[in-house]
Amino acid sequence: MAGEDGHDHINDAALVAKVSEPLLSQACQRINFRWGKLHVTGKAYRAVVRALNDSRIDIFEADGAEHTLDPDAEASYIGNPESMIIQPHLNAHIAFNQRVLVHEATHAAQDDQLNGEWVWSLDDEATAYIAEWLFVIYSSPNPKHLISNPDPDDPIEVIALEIARALADHPGASPDAAAMRRLGDAIFKDPTYSVRMALHPWTRDDGVTDPDFP
Numbered sequence: 001m002a003g004e005d006g007h008d009h010i011n012d013a014a015l016v017a018k019v020s021e022p023l024l025s026q027a028c029q030r031i032n033f034r035w036g037k038l039h040v041t042g043k044a045y046r047a048v049v050r051a052l053n054d055s056r057i058d059i060f061e062a063d064g065a066e067h068t069l070d071p072d073a074e075a076s077y078i079g080n081p082e083s084m085i086i087q088p089h090l091n092a093h094i095a096f097n098q099r100v101l102v103h104e105a106t107h108a109a110q111d112d113q114l115n116g117e118w119v120w121s122l123d124d125e126a127t128a129y130i131a132e133w134l135f136v137i138y139s140s141p142n143p144k145h146l147i148s149n150p151d152p153d154d155p156i157e158v159i160a161l162e163i164a165r166a167l168a169d170h171p172g173a174s175p176d177a178a179a180m181r182r183l184g185d186a187i188f189k190d191p192t193y194s195v196r197m198a199l200h201p202w203t204r205d206d207g208v209t210d211p212d213f214p
C-alpha cells in the first residue's frame, strides 16, 4: 500500500489507464513463457496493472528533475522504489511505444516474481526483449508483416524476435538455451548495457508490495 515504504504518491488514473491498455490487450495477455523461476504470463501483466492501479508501483511522467528518463528512452522501470517513468505525452497507440511498455512491465513482473532471488542481469534483459517481441507477433494479424519490425542492424532485436517466433503458440515453453546465450552476448556487447552488466552481472529485486486484498 502507498505509504508503507515511505512514498504516499497516488497514481494519476489517466496515466495508469494509458500504460495498462497494451498490457491488458489480447496480444499481451497471450504471452506465456518461462525462463528459470520467471513465468511471464498475462496474469503477471495483470498483477503489474493492479499494482499500478493501487499505486504499489508508482507512475510518473519524466520531469527532468525528480523523475528522469534517458532522452532516448520512452519509458523505464525502476525497482527501488517501484516506479515506472514515461515520457510526457507518450502515445501508447504507437506499436513501438507499446513494445517499450511491455518490455518495462516485464521488468516490473520480474520485480514482483523474483523477490529476493539473485538473477543473471542478462537474463532479466533478455526475457524483457523476448516478451516485447512475443507481443509484436501476437499483435500482428499477419505474422509475415509485423506491426513493428526489428532493426536489422541491432542483433538484440533480431535474436529476440527469432526466440519469440520459436516460443509463439507454445504456451509455457522456455527459450532454447543456446539462443539465450547468443541474446545475452548481444546485450552485453550493446553500449547501452555493457557497463551496467559488467558492474552488476547479478541483480536481486526486492519485490512489489502485496495488495491489501489479495
Ligand SMILES: [Zn+2]
Binding pocket: 103, 107, 125, 128
Ligand atoms: Zn530492459
